[in-house]
Amino acid sequence: MAPRVVLVGPMGAGKTTVAGLLGEAWGVPVRDTDADVQSTTGREISDIFVESGEDHFRDLEAAAVAAAIAEHDGVLALGGGAVLRPETRDLLAGVPVVFLRVGLSDAVKRVGLGVGRPLLLGNVRSRIKALLDERTPVYESVATHVVETDGRTPDDVTTEIRELLG
Ligand SMILES: Nc1ncnc2c1ncn2[C@@H]1O[C@H](COP(=O)(O)OP(=O)(O)OP(=O)(O)O)[C@@H](O)[C@H]1O
Ligand SMILES: O=C(O)C1=C[C@@H](O)[C@@H](O)[C@H](O)C1
Numbered sequence: 043m044a045p046r047v048v049l050v051g052p053m054g055a056g057k058t059t060v061a062g063l064l065g066e067a068w069g070v071p072v073r074d075t076d077a078d079v080q081s082t083t084g085r086e087i088s089d090i091f092v093e094s095g096e097d098h099f100r101d102l103e104a105a106a107v108a109a110a111i112a113e114h115d116g117v118l119a120l121g122g123g124a125v126l127r128p129e130t131r132d133l134l135a136g137v138p139v140v141f142l143r144v145g146l147s148d149a150v151k152r153v154g155l156g157v158g159r160p161l162l163l164g165n166v167r168s169r170i171k172a173l174l175d176e177r178t179p180v181y182e183s184v185a186t187h188v189v190e191t192d193g194r195t196p197d198d199v200t201t202e203i204r205e206l207l208g
């Protein structure tokens with residue numbers, strides 16, 4: 043079993059939003075590794091970061107991604123940093139992966155004050171810029187398709203993915 047599509051990209055790219063719309067359009071279930079980590083631990087992601095550290099969160103996230111790739115045949119949205127783990131990138135080989143690209147301005151508008159996103163604490167704009175600079179090549183390396191989201195609605199993005207993947 044493998045997901046019909048995996049969505050990757052930075053915070054504010056719209057992974058969770060577009061996953062829901064795609065799942066509805068295709069009539070397939072949707073999973074989101076951030077929600078899976080929260081439900082298996084019973085803890086908020088921000089609390090895990092603050093109390094147990096980012097490395098521990100990445101371990102939980104890598105396990106959530108591995109389980110979802112093995113068990114889930116619908117739409118799968120990954121947490122924004124999941125692709126940082128080499129074992130996760132390896133698991134994505136052979137699966138359709140859409141990188142939802144977003145530029146700095148749109149990402150900043152979409153995440154607002156970054157509430158609930160622990161890596162954005164401090165200056166949201168400079169934190170997002172650093173993450174985009176560091177991670178864009180990683181998203182590109184795992185993607186089979188790249189979809190631009192700047193200035194487009196979640197419905198537009200969903201339609202393009204449906205055109206690409208059926
Ligand atoms: N194409 C879009 N245009 C405008 N707003 C959008 C678009 N996609 C998502 N949004 C809005 O941006 C916010 C963030 O979207 P979402 O939570 O889906 O991002 P995400 O990629 O899952 O982020 P994270 O990595 O933090 O989970 C939401 O308020 C959502 O409604
Ligand atoms: O980009 C990131 O590293 C993150 C994105 C979110 O989806 C969450 O997984 C968490 O806030 C970390």
Ligand SMILES: [Mg+2]
Pocket residue numbers: 057058059074076119121
């Ligand atoms: Mg999300």
